[in-house]
Amino acid sequence: MARSKRSVDWGFPRWRGYEAGREAQTVRLCDRHGCEEPGDCPAPKSPNSPERWYFCQAHAAEYNKGWDYFAGLDKEEAAARAASENSTNAGYQQSAHYGWTGSGDGSRSKDEINALDVLDLEYDVDFATIKKAWRNKAKVVHPDVKPGDEEAAKEFHKLQLAYEVLRAAEERRTWQGYPEG
Known part of the structure; x- marks a missing residue:
């Protein structure tokens, strides 16, 4: 009788190794000076820029707290950008007629x-x-x-x-x- 050529890894968990090598994987550290945590949270360096900082979760939260979405825009440009954001998010305003869901604060x-x-x-x-x-x-x-x-x-x-x-x-x-x- 011929032996079947079926694999022994039956999906998850795998019973064999993922890779043949066992070398250390490189981990990107937080871009904040002196931080040794992994930097897995990207944050923009400036508005509309593809360049990113990579922070740990604590420093990303600190960075986002001070982020001004309208920095560098004059009053008219900021109003236009806010209006365009609201026009794309207008679907969320449709549920405003459910008055019992008010914040109460x-x-x-x-x-x-x-x-x-x-x-x-x-x-x-x-x-x-x-x-x-x-x-x-x-x-x-x-x-x-x-x-x-x-x-x-x-x-x-x-x-x-x-x-x-x-x-x-x-x-x-x-x-x-x-x-x-």
Whole structure:
């Protein structure tokens, strides 16, 4: 009877060696000076550059914490890049109508933060403070107070838009059952 030519390694685990040699494998060390850990986490040296640093996990986390995605861009370019990023990620915004999944930590959206910056307010203020600050600022630049002043009209329009964003956000919060304040 002829002997079969089947292999003795039946998949995983292999019963034979992977390689014939037993020489040491080279391991790339972390690029941070003085670190002896393996550098297996690539990090870009500069935006849009193919060159990479290779850090260990601890130094990669430290590097990423200080990374500014919009470094070197002026305000318009940064806004354009943010808009293009949001347009590709718009599918994630579709689930925003599930209000019960709110964070509950009082965090605000980017639009709300921008509106609070227009009103020169902190990010954790209640709506009564927002309304009071809006009224005080709007009284100064209202078109009835300063008729014919284009700068005042633009400032009033900006304040009005900021208030509308914050009012709509407050209505969403109270409609979803979140406590006021």
